[in-house]
Structures are given as structure tokens and as C-alpha cells.
Amino acid sequence: MSFGDPNNPYGQQPGYGQPQGQPGYGQPQGQPGYGQPQGQPGYGYPQQAPQGVPQQYGYPQAPPVQQPYGGGYPQAPMGYGAQPPLAHWGWRFLSRLIDSLIMLVPYYLLGGIGMAMSDGQGSGVGGVLALIGLLYMVGMFFFQIYKEGATGQTIGKKLVGTRTLKEATGAPLGFGMAFVRQLAHFVDSIACYIGYLWPIWDDKKQTFSDKMCSTVVIKENR
Known part of the structure; x- marks a missing residue:
């Protein structure tokens, strides 16, 4: 049997007037070839990763869904470092x-x-x-509130590496809420300053x- 034999399917050439790459007579267009299951991409086309198959097996992996912790401070995106931890009492006190002092x-x-x-005369x-x-x-008091509201950091927080943020969104407080939070420290002071010590055993x-204003203090990774 030669490759020019018309009975040889491997050597059969397209008929006269039939362009190459087109299906022959009786073969419907758009149908997959022999052995290729319907609905599957051909050889060389990217396939969609089955559910649960990790990326190292050659399938593209969808980005992970970020889950907020506690009251909602968002995690850092993948590749940009780990989620910053909550600041413990020692960092807050410092x-x-x-x-x-400032x-x-x-x-x-x-x-x-x-x-x-003035010898007491004033x-x-x-x-x-x-x-x-x-x-x-007085000026430094309001300047510190402005900085904390705009950036989450006073001068002391910037030196230590802590930051005050909204618990639900992880965004800075803004001047108004930062001012209200300073006024709310009065509640921390009553009952022998127990409110200032509360972060020692509190989960958040x-x-x-902080609980009244829905804020958290985080420790940034340096």
C-alpha cells in the first residue's frame, strides 16, 4: 500500500476544489475530531483548573478570599507580607x-x-x-489628634511602630473620631484606670x- 493509494486514509490528499483545513464531505463543521470529547478544548489550549487542584499541577489558581479577623481589620494581600498583629499592652503603654512626655x-x-x-505673681x-x-x-494635644486621625499614628505611635485604625475597615479614624476617642479615655480612667489595663487580657x-469607638491598635512589621 503506497501513500498515494486512495484507500490509504493517511496519504489521502484533499479533493479538487476542497481547501486544506476544511472538513470533508459528510463531516459536519464545528464537531470535535475522533477521540476528542465534546466541550473540551483541543491540545495546547489552557484548561480551567478543577476545583481543589493546586496551582503547581499546571492550572491557574484563583486569588484567595481575604477574611478579616476579629471585628474586621483586613488582612494584607498575598505577597505583601503577613497580617499585622494587634499591639499588646506594652507597646501601647510605651x-x-x-x-x-512630648x-x-x-x-x-x-x-x-x-x-x-515672676515669684508667683504670674x-x-x-x-x-x-x-x-x-x-x-494645647496645640500639641490637637496636633497629635490630627496626626492620629489622618495617619493612625501620633509621634509616639510612629516611633514605636503602632497604629490606630477602624476595626471594621482598617482605615484611619479621621479627626472627628480621633477626638471622640480621646474624650472616651475618660471612661478608661474611672474605676482605678482599669480601662487602660484591659488590653492585657482582652482578645482584641x-x-x-477602643470598644466604644470600634477601633484597634496594630503593631506594624518593620
Whole structure:
């Protein structure tokens, strides 16, 4: 049997007027060839990964669904590092100590010098220094609220590496909510400052003011 034999299907050439690559007479167009199951892509075409088959077996893998923890702070996307942990009580205490020193030390220093110069009269250069110290403390208080609302970090939190965010979305608080949270610290102070100690045993490491304002404090990975 030669390859030119018309009875040889492997050597049969397309008939006169029949373009190459077109199905022959009696073969419906759009049907899969012999041995190719219907609805399946041909050789060389990408296939959709069966459910549960990992990517290393040659199938593309859908991106994982991110699940929020606790009240909803979102996880970091895959490839951008792990989800930042909640800040424990020691980091929170250290950042607040730094903020308090930044705000109060100049105030007491200028106030003390002013009172010493004015002999308790509150006038003259001593009175001006005391007033400057008071204005500095008030201005720094509102500046810290602005920074925490816009970025989640006061000066102390930035040095320590912590950040205050909304529990539901992981976004910064904004100035208004940051101010309300500072006022809510009054609740932390009553009953022997138990609210400030609450993060030691709380699952979400929240103070009473955090629970009232739906906020969390996270520790950033550095």
C-alpha cells in the first residue's frame, strides 16, 4: 500500500476544489475530531483548573478570599507580607508615655521657669513663658489628634511602630473620631484606670475607649 493509494486514509490528499483545513464531505463543521470529547478544548489550549487542584499541577489558581479577623481589620494581600498583629499592652503603654512626655515636659518646664521668674505673681516675662507653655500643650494635644486621625499614628505611635485604625475597615479614624476617642479615655480612667489595663487580657487588646469607638491598635512589621 503506497501513500498515494486512495484507500490509504493517511496519504489521502484533499479533493479538487476542497481547501486544506476544511472538513470533508459528510463531516459536519464545528464537531470535535475522533477521540476528542465534546466541550473540551483541543491540545495546547489552557484548561480551567478543577476545583481543589493546586496551582503547581499546571492550572491557574484563583486569588484567595481575604477574611478579616476579629471585628474586621483586613488582612494584607498575598505577597505583601503577613497580617499585622494587634499591639499588646506594652507597646501601647510605651507610645502613650512618649506622647505624654512630648506634651507635658515643655509645659511644666516653661511653666516652672515662668513661675520662678515672676515669684508667683504670674506677670512679666515669667507670665509670658507660662502662657507659652500652656499654648504649646494645647496645640500639641490637637496636633497629635490630627496626626492620629489622618495617619493612625501620633509621634509616639510612629516611633514605636503602632497604629490606630477602624476595626471594621482598617482605615484611619479621621479627626472627628480621633477626638471622640480621646474624650472616651475618660471612661478608661474611672474605676482605678482599669480601662487602660484591659488590653492585657482582652482578645482584641482593646481599651474601653477602643470598644466604644470600634477601633484597634496594630503593631506594624518593620
